[in-house]
Each structure stands twice: as structure tokens, then as C-alpha cells.
Amino acid sequence: MRNTKLFMILMSLLPWLSVPLLNAKTFKRFLPSVLFMCLYVASEGYLAQKKKWWWFPLSVKPNVVGELPLIFGPFFVGSFWILKYTYGKFNLYLLINIVIDSIFTYFTLNFFKKIGYVSLVRLTKFQLSLLFLVKSVLMYGFQVMYEKYFYQDTYEN
Structure with missing residues (x-):
């Protein structure tokens, strides 16, 4: 269990080392969509806990879903990188998300189960x-709507 908690901490913090490599304009541009999806995924986690879709035997703190290290670590930071390189190219965005999500679902999840996460x-x-897949499309759609109605800056991909 001790190693799993250390793993959770590292999983939360290590992706953040790449954030300085994003420029401020990219961060500002995609932050609303990424935050929206993180809140959505955290809410989904509470529903999933009640419906017993998945089980996190460890929790960060009592009454805090155990998936928060995943959400505010690799998911949060990874969403910026995926949007940065694929936004405006929906087919590529969808393909990249399917590949990454499949790797998580069919390989990483087995590892997480093995370590008791x-x-x-x-x-x-x-x-x-x-x-x-639904969440990927939802995040992309949110970004499209955000840029259409709120984001006024001009930028290049």
C-alpha cells in the first residue's frame, strides 16, 4: 500500500513537469475546456462510485474519490497537449484519443489493478x-463553443 500511495503522488505531480513547455497562450486558450472536463470527470467519479462502475480501494482523503490523482495529473496535463497538437483537426484528435484511451483501458488498467489502485x-x-470516447467528443465540442462565443484572441495552430 505504501508504494501505491507514492505512485499516486508521482502520477499526480510528474505530468506537471511538462507544463512549462506549453506556452502561456496555449494554456490560456485550452484551460476552460480542460477545467470543464476535469470537473465533469470528477463528478462522474462520484456517480461511478455510487453505481459501482469501478472501485478505488485507496482514497486521497475520506470522501475524496481515489481517481483525483489521475484527473489532476495525467488527464489534466495530457488534455492540454492533445488539444495543442490536434485542435482544428477533429479526425486526428479523435484518433489520438482513441489510441491513448485504449492503451489506458486495455493495458494501464491491468497494471493499476495489479498494484491495487x-x-x-x-x-x-x-x-x-x-x-x-463520449468525454473526448464532449471536450472538443466544449472547446469549439468556447472559441466561438468567448475566446477572442487570434492564434495559429
Whole structure:
């Protein structure tokens, strides 16, 4: 268990080492979409806990979902990088998300289960993949709407 908690801490912090490599304009441009999705995924985690879709035996603190290290670590930072390089190219965005989500679902999840971090309960891997796909499209759609109605800066991809 001690190594798993250390792993959770490293998983949360290590992705942040790449954030300085993003320029401020990219960070500002995509922050609303990334925050929206992080809040959505955290809310989904509470629902998933109640519906027993998956189970995190460890929690960060009591009443805090165990997936927060995933959400505010690799998911948060990774979303910036994916949007930075694929926004405006929906097919590429979708392909990259499907590949990354599939690697997570079919390989990384097995590792997480082995170390006692998470396991699926009432959700199959295929259903989890579909859930990831829906969230990917939702984040992209949110970014499109945000740029259409709120983001006034001009930029180049």
C-alpha cells in the first residue's frame, strides 16, 4: 500500500513537469475546456462510485474519490497537449484519443489493478472505452463553443 500511495503522488505531480513547455497562450486558450472536463470527470467519479462502475480501494482523503490523482495529473496535463497538437483537426484528435484511451483501458488498467489502485466492477473495458470516447467528443465540442462565443484572441495552430 505504501508504494501505491507514492505512485499516486508521482502520477499526480510528474505530468506537471511538462507544463512549462506549453506556452502561456496555449494554456490560456485550452484551460476552460480542460477545467470543464476535469470537473465533469470528477463528478462522474462520484456517480461511478455510487453505481459501482469501478472501485478505488485507496482514497486521497475520506470522501475524496481515489481517481483525483489521475484527473489532476495525467488527464489534466495530457488534455492540454492533445488539444495543442490536434485542435482544428477533429479526425486526428479523435484518433489520438482513441489510441491513448485504449492503451489506458486495455493495458494501464491491468497494471493499476495489479498494484491495487483501481478495478472495474460493473463496467466492462469496452463500456469504459465508449465512456472515454463520449468525454473526448464532449471536450472538443466544449472547446469549439468556447472559441466561438468567448475566446477572442487570434492564434495559429
